[in-house]
Amino acid sequence: MVSFDHLAIGTAEATWRADERINAVQPFDTRINQLIVAAAHPDDETLGAGGLIRWAHENNCDVTVVVATDGEASHPNSPSHTPAGLATLRRREVLNAVHVLNPTAHVHFLGLPDGELRENAVALAAAFLSALDGLPPASGESVIVAPWSGDGHRDHRVTAECVAQVAGVRGIPHFGYPIWMWHWAQPDDVPWNAGRVLALTPDQRAAKGRALREHVSQVHPLSDAPGDEAILSASMHAHFERGTELFFTEAPQNEGKTLPADWFERFYARHADPWGFETRWYEERKRALLMASLPVRNLGRVLEIGCSTGLITAELSERADEVLALDASAAAVDAASSRLAKRPHVSVRQSAVPEQWPGGSFDTIIFSEVGYYLSHRDLAKTVALIDTAMTGDGCLVACHWRHPVDEYPLNGDEVHAALRSVEGWDGIAIHEERDFVIEVFGRRPALSVAQREGLR
Incomplete structure (x- = not known):
């Protein structure tokens, strides 16, 4: 797991845009009929896959969003919001944001403890599998996207591992979307060969921007008091305003084996x-x-x-x-x-x-x-x-x-x-x-x- 400070300036968006590799990867295969978007926290789905969710709406692709935690630990020192209050607020923000992107999408909240997904990994994998089994049969290809396993955030890694297990059970292609990678990494740190890029239309890009603004608790301070600072700084926010979304192919998860x-x-x-x-x-x-x-x-x-x-x-x-x-x-x-x-x-x-x-x-x-x-x-x-x-x-x-x-x-x-x-x-x-x-x-x-x- 990578150590980083979300309040630091991080890698500038100009650095990423200047690197030719970001647009030279293979295109994301959009021959799909059912999209499942897994998120460790409320707003992951919009940051990492908001454009893809909008694409699915425009192409009559069924969308299900599964959010593992309520993000109640995003401001642990907040003097103005309790964890329970933040959880309620952030659920509402997800619903609003997803509605902007795709009004017909289904949203499932698992309510697992924010910051403790490693301790609840079995529950998370079972919940993902249960959510998949509750979906209507797809008329064509299904794809599941989740936070990238190399994103540097523990909850993102555990979510990726659990999704890999579930995707393996169901034989569903699995891709990871980076979020914090844009903040702590440099272009040479990125496995570009595993990348798949989705070029966003002006409408998809605009819809993603509107959806991001629905996550008010993350893009704006909760108050002027210390502990209520915005999680997504302007420099971090800039990474998600570009006209592409990047996904990485994820390998099946290695795990302890069932006793024979x-x-x-x-x-x-x-x-x-x-x-x-x-x-x-x-x-x-x-x-x-x-x-x-x-x-x-x-x-x-x-x-x-x-x-x-x-x-x-x-x-x-x-x-x-x-x-x-x-x-x-x-x-x-x-x-x-x-x-x-x-x-x-x-x-x-x-x-x-x-x-x-x-x-x-x-x-x-x-x-x-x-x-x-x-x-x-x-x-x-x-x-x-x-x-x-x-x-x-x-x-x-x-x-x-x-x-x-x-x-x-x-x-x-x-x-x-x-x-x-x-x-x-x-x-x-x-x-x-x-x-x-x-x-x-x-x-x-x-x-x-x-x-x-x-x-x-």
Whole structure:
């Protein structure tokens, strides 16, 4: 990450305009029918891709803008605005600016903490994937643009990484737009060969200028007091008044990999009960808490992701019409099948999610002690598949160990942050201890147990 001071003068716009390479890169391919614009903060979308959004309006291209944070940390020492007040103000500015550029565009606000996207990366990737899955089918090519991964701002880099994961899952071309690069870099620092330039028409350029002026909190001081200075100085603003927009092709994101099935086979080979499911009071108590958290007596059709040797499966079967239990390990499937052999309404299947996802819908989905074995990308995909498979009045029960394990790609808190970020889900119950967390989710508006019983 590059260190820079946004109040410094930075690289002059004249320096960029004088370099012939800025207009010598390949043209941006506009043979697209659906444009998704990801932004780390309110105003990123206008600064980096305002002209492209306007182009999409003029060419009947569907546009969706996804804003990760509300930008509430833009003025941390402001004496006149609270973070909550800034968040409200900046959401309104985005809506106004996007309306200027493209009145038919859809805007999604994720509301993640400004400056803390690295700590919420799994939630961010899952939210992006959920937003993509909610889009109408495109009649042609789709493209997603996001802050450039090399822009020098941590939130921009994390947004780029999460978008790369999601773009990889969906096979969507991904381009990065620079913002702070224009401020701290010199022309020799730029990977021009990866660049794609969009030449703006006079109308597109004018619309972008009008949209930029809608971000009043960023282009003007909040007040005359120290701490309320404008974020975008006149010298910085000049970079976005030019007649072109630059994008960089982004490579797929490297990440920690989902643990393979043979990892679990080796684990079971060392011990018939490697996690102590059969013997530890910790595990017995946790199962009891999980079962008690289920909000209905009859569980209907149940999907259990990661059944292991079938102890939870057996308890679920007492309250279910049908249970489908999955596990990636052949040893686990053999043990669970033996335990449940006399229960004809229970099926146990060797299956690794998300690649081997079962068809159909389910009233109850159990996602217990498995999410942290998945990569960021596979977790995001799994969460989206769960969302698709859960019935309208169904529920998801998730339970995970909260401490990090070196071999695991994720930890339990990252998994549950991803689950909490799903648009359209409500939390029904949560039980949180230092060691593990159990949460129950349902489709919004989800009913509490008391509401289901008519008690309120």
